[in-house]
Amino acid sequence: MELGESSLPRRVTRQVMVGSVPVGGGAPITVQSMTITKTADVEGTLQQIYALAAAGADIVRCTCNEIEAAEGLARIVPRSPVPIVADIHHQYRMALAALEAGVHCLRLNPGNIRKPDHIKAVAQECKDRGIPIRIGVNGGSLDPALYAKYGGKVTPEAMVESAEMELAHFHEVDFDDVKISVKASSVPLMIEAYRLLADTVDHPLHLGVTEAGPPPAGLLKATAGMATLLAEGIGDTIRYSLTADPVEEARAGRQLLEILGLRERKNIDLIACPSCGRAEIDVIGVAKQAMEAFGDREIPLQVAVMGCVVNGPGEARDADIGIAAGNKRGHLFVKGRNVAVVPEDAMVSTLVEWAEFIHEHGVDAAIARVDTAKAAREAEKDRALLLAEKGDDVNHSEQRVELIHKRGDDPR
Numbered sequence: 451m452e453l454g455e456s457s458l459p460r461r462v463t464r465q466v467m468v469g470s471v472p473v474g475g476g477a478p479i480t481v482q483s484m485t486i487t488k489t490a491d492v493e494g495t496l497q498q499i500y501a502l503a504a505a506g507a508d509i510v511r512c513t514c515n516e517i518e519a520a521e522g523l524a525r526i527v528p529r530s531p532v533p534i535v536a537d538i539h540h541q542y543r544m545a546l547a548a549l550e551a552g553v554h555c556l557r558l559n560p561g562n563i564r565k566p567d568h569i570k571a572v573a574q575e576c577k578d579r580g581i582p583i584r585i586g587v588n589g590g591s592l593d594p595a596l597y598a599k600y601g602g603k604v605t606p607e608a609m610v611e612s613a614e615m616e617l618a619h620f621h622e623v624d625f626d627d628v629k630i631s632v633k634a635s636s637v638p639l640m641i642e643a644y645r646l647l648a649d650t651v652d653h654p655l656h657l658g659v660t661e662a663g664p665p666p667a668g669l670l671k672a673t674a675g676m677a678t679l680l681a682e683g684i685g686d687t688i689r690y691s692l693t694a695d696p697v698e699e700a701r702a703g704r705q706l707l708e709i710l711g712l713r714e715r716k717n718i719d720l721i722a723c724p725s726c727g728r729a730e731i732d733v734i735g736v737a738k739q740a741m742e743a744f745g746d747r748e749i750p751l752q753v754a755v756m757g758c759v760v761n762g763p764g765e766a767r768d769a770d771i772g773i774a775a776g777n778k779r780g781h782l783f784v785k786g787r788n789v790a791v792v793p794e795d796a797m798v799s800t801l802v803e804w805a806e807f808i809h810e811h812g813v814d815a816a817i818a819r820v821d822t823a824k825a826a827r828e829a830e831k832d833r834a835l836l837l838a839e840k841g842d843d844v845n846h847s848e849q850r851v852e853l854i855h856k857r858g859d860d861p862r
C-alpha cells in the first residue's frame with residue numbers, strides 16, 4: 451500500500467504482525483476499533499466487524515470477558531475480514547481461552563492482571579503461538595502500587611513504568627512481540643506519556659485518548675492528542691474511543707490518517723467554503739447533501755462546494771472537481787476550469803456523476819467532452835451579474851466604515 455503525501459517524520463520501531471497486518475517498522479499506520487456487541491453473539495459481532503472494516507478499520511478488538519465470549523471468538527475469528535484482538539481485563543484464564551480461540555493479538559491491562567506468574571504464563575503461550583500482545587496501560591486503572599509511588603497521581607512516568615514492569619515480566623520468558631499504549635482521558639497527560647514512552651522503548655505504539663466521550667467534543671479530544679503525536683512521528687496504530695457507534699470511530703481514524711497524508715485517500719475529501727453574505731445557496735445544506743450522496747463510495751478525489759461563483763472557482767482551483775452557485779445555477783469546475791452549467795437542484799447529482807467519470811477516465815477525458823469556453827462565458831456572466839447586484843463589498847463594510855467616520859467627526 452502506498453502512503454499519502456505526508457512529509458511527517460516517522461519514529462523507527464520494531465514491527466509486530468497482528469495476523470496479516472504489520473504494525474510498526476515503517477508499515478502504514480493502522481486504524482483500530484472495538485465492537486460493542488456481546489462477543490458471544492457471533493452473528494451480531496461479525497456484522498459489526500464487517501461494518502467497521504468497511505468504514506476503515508484494519509484491526510478490530512472484541513472483549514473476552516467470559517467463557518462464552520471466548521467460544522464466540524472461536525467462531526468469529528475464521529470468518530472475520532480483519533485480524534481480531536481479544537481484550538483481556540482481569541482474568542488471565544480468559545487470555546489463554548482467547549488464544550485457544552485463535553485470536554491474532556491480546557490486549558492486557560497491566561493494572562488488572564498483576565500476578566507475575568499469570569502474566570508470564572500468558573506471555574509464554576503467546577510466544578509459543580507467535581501471537582503479539584498489546585500492553586494497554588490505562589491512566590484510570592493504573593497499578594495501585596505505582597499510583598502510591600507517584601504520590602497518588604497518575605503521571606507520565608508512572609504510566610511508562612507500568613509498561614516497563616510488564617515488559618520485564620515478558621522478558622523473563624524471552625517474549626518481546628509487543629506493542630504498547632499509555633492512554634489517558636487527559637490529552638496533555640497522554641501526550642506526555644507517549645512522548646516519554648517513545649524515548650524509552652522501540653516497540654510500536656498504539657495511540658488513543660481513552661474515554662474521550664461523545665462527538666463532537668470526544669472527536670476533538672482524541673484528534674488533539676493523536677494528531678499532535680502523529681505529527682511528531684509517534685504512533686503506529688490508532689483508535690478513537692468515542693461514546694458513539696464504533697463505525698464513527700473507524701471512519702474518524704481513517705480520516706485522520708488521510709488528512710495527515712499518512713494513508714492514501716480512499717473516499718472524497720470534501721472542501722466547502724464557510725459561506726458568507728455573498729452565498730447564493732445554503733452552503734451547509736448542499737455540503738451535507740454532497741457528503742451523503744458520496745457516502746462511503748471509493749472515489750479518492752477532492753470535491754469542492756462553494757457558495758458563489760464570484761470567489762468559489764478561484765478559491766477552490768486545486769480541487770479535482772467543484773461546484774459554485776450563481777444566479778440560480780450551478781457552475782461546475784474541474785481543476786479550476788469551468789466545464790458545465792446546471793440547474794441549482796441538479797448540483798449535487800452532477801457533482802457525483804462527474805466525480806465518478808473523472809475517477810474512472812481522468813481529468814483530461816472529462817474536460818474533452820464539453821465546451822469549456824462556453825461554460826466559462828456563462829460563469830463570467832453570472833459572476834458579473836452578482837458583482838453588479840451586490841458589488842465587491844457584499845458585507846457593506848465600506849458603508850459601515852463611512853458611518854464610523856461620520857460618528858467620529860460628530861462634535862456632540
Ligand code: SF4
Nearest residue numbers: 723726729757758762
Ligand atoms: S465562496 Fe463566495 S459564498 Fe463562499 S465564502 Fe467565499 S465569497 Fe462567501
